[in-house]
């Protein structure tokens with residue numbers, strides 16, 4: 001599958017970096033915000049499928065979800081990708097409500113509203129509604145980046161990585177986000193001039 005501008009897919013270099021992060025860190029649970037047609041989820045699943053990782057990806061457009069499902073099926077990666085339909089901030093709030101704290105990994109309760117669209121039914125004994133994530137890839141509405149960050153922090157594993165796309169291309173729109181990142185003592189940040197600019201935050 002090729003990166004397509006009309007679906008705002010990440011470019012090849014950003015894809016290489018994402019795949020390299022997965023190869024080296026092997027995060028088990030990955031959360032993407034902004035599925036579009038599934039391009040970046042598929043790239044990540046190509047690697048995650050090799051070590052037992054799983055991608056959960058959030059998208060609010062039904063049309064794009066349908067397209068992503070077709071592309072994921074065509075790539076034979078349905079088993080490794082779960083699409084959640086809904087507004088990302090709402091879905092993240094529900095995920096954090098169902099994952100109270102890191103010391104309690106027991107299953108709690110399902111979020112009520114988000115529509116869960118498994119790429120393929122999974123039967124691995126894990127509850128995918130109540131869990132923490134080891135790597136986040138955030139590539140959706142820029143005005144919400146700071147909210148996304150705060151919500152992701154609630155469901156992040158210790159030392160999780162958060163990767164934000166478009167942090168250079170949308171530098172001005174993301175001024176408040178950048179400021180908050182720079183002053184946050186719980187993270188270490190690194191910004192890379194790759195693709196549209198990727199900011200990587202590592203939880204300390």
Ligand SMILES: C[S@@+](CC[C@H](N)C(=O)[O-])C[C@H]1O[C@@H](n2cnc3c(N)ncnc32)[C@H](O)[C@@H]1O
Pocket residue numbers: 007008009010033034035036037038039040041058059060061064086087088089139140141144
């Ligand atoms: C830049 S595209 C994602 C591209 C994708 N990561 C890739 O590289 O293949 C952003 C997508 O996020 C979706 N989106 C934007 N804001 C959202 C939100 N607040 N909640 C859910 N989806 C959102 C858009 O509909 C769009 O499909």
